Amino acid sequence: MERYRFLAKDTVEAAERLLGWELVRRTERGVIRIRITETEAYKGGDDPASHASRGVTARNRLMFGDVGYLYVYLIYGMHHCMNIVAHEPGEVGAVLLRGGTALEGIDLIRRNRPGVSDRLLLDGPGKLAQGLGIDLSWNGYFLLEPGASAADGLRLEPGQAEGSISRTPRIGITKAKELPWRFVLEPSESR
DNA sequence: CGGAAGATAAGCT
DNA sequence: GCTTATCTTCCGA
Structure with missing residues (x-):
C-alpha cells in the first residue's frame, strides 16, 4: 500500500509524518475519529529511552516486527499507551501517540472518559488510549487493513496536517531526554 | 493558573 | 526489590 510506505522509513521521520493522520475506531455504538x-x-538499541534498547522481550517484540501494527503496553500500573510500529527494514522502532483531537463521535469519547472536560479528553498518551477504548487486548492489531470500508476495529487513515509542526525533546523520560524526537501539530488558530 | 505527590503492575536486575 | 513512554487531585497563589 503506497500511502503507508512512510511507515517503513526512519522512525523519527515517520513520527513527524503521522501528524494529521486519523485514527478511526468503529464500535457497536458508532464511530470515533480523531x-x-x-x-x-x-528506536532500537541506539535509543536508551526505548523499550527496545535492551533487546527483544515478550512485551516489546512488536517493535522488532512488521510495520503498521499497534503496540500497546501498560505504564505506571494503570495507563495504556498506543504506539505504531514504524522503522526501516531490518531496524527497530515505534511511534508513541501522545495526543489527538476529536473529529467525530465525541459523545462516545466522553462516555469512555466520564467527568472529563472536553479540552482534556485526548491530550496525553494514557488519555488517548482511554478515550478510544484501547487496552492490552489490542496489542498486535494491524492498523492498515485494505479496503474502502473498515469493519469493526481500529484503522489508520490519511488526513490533513493543518497548522504548524514544532519539534521538541521527548516528555516523561529520564534517558536521552535531549533528543528532539517529539512532534506537535499546533492548530493555525491558537487555542 | 502551576507545581507536587500518590496510585499501581509489568518487566528487568 | 526498584524503576517506569502517566493521570488526577490537591494545594497555594
Whole structure:
C-alpha cells in the first residue's frame, strides 16, 4: 500500500509524518475519529529511552516486527499507551501517540472518559488510549487493513496536517531526554 | 493558573 | 526489590 510506505522509513521521520493522520475506531455504538496531533519516536538499541534498547522481550517484540501494527503496553500500573510500529527494514522502532483531537463521535469519547472536560479528553498518551477504548487486548492489531470500508476495529487513515509542526525533546523520560524526537501539530488558530 | 505527590503492575536486575 | 513512554487531585497563589 503506497500511502503507508512512510511507515517503513526512519522512525523519527515517520513520527513527524503521522501528524494529521486519523485514527478511526468503529464500535457497536458508532464511530470515533480523531486526528493525531502529538507523537514521539522510539528506536532500537541506539535509543536508551526505548523499550527496545535492551533487546527483544515478550512485551516489546512488536517493535522488532512488521510495520503498521499497534503496540500497546501498560505504564505506571494503570495507563495504556498506543504506539505504531514504524522503522526501516531490518531496524527497530515505534511511534508513541501522545495526543489527538476529536473529529467525530465525541459523545462516545466522553462516555469512555466520564467527568472529563472536553479540552482534556485526548491530550496525553494514557488519555488517548482511554478515550478510544484501547487496552492490552489490542496489542498486535494491524492498523492498515485494505479496503474502502473498515469493519469493526481500529484503522489508520490519511488526513490533513493543518497548522504548524514544532519539534521538541521527548516528555516523561529520564534517558536521552535531549533528543528532539517529539512532534506537535499546533492548530493555525491558537487555542 | 502551576507545581507536587500518590496510585499501581509489568518487566528487568 | 526498584524503576517506569502517566493521570488526577490537591494545594497555594
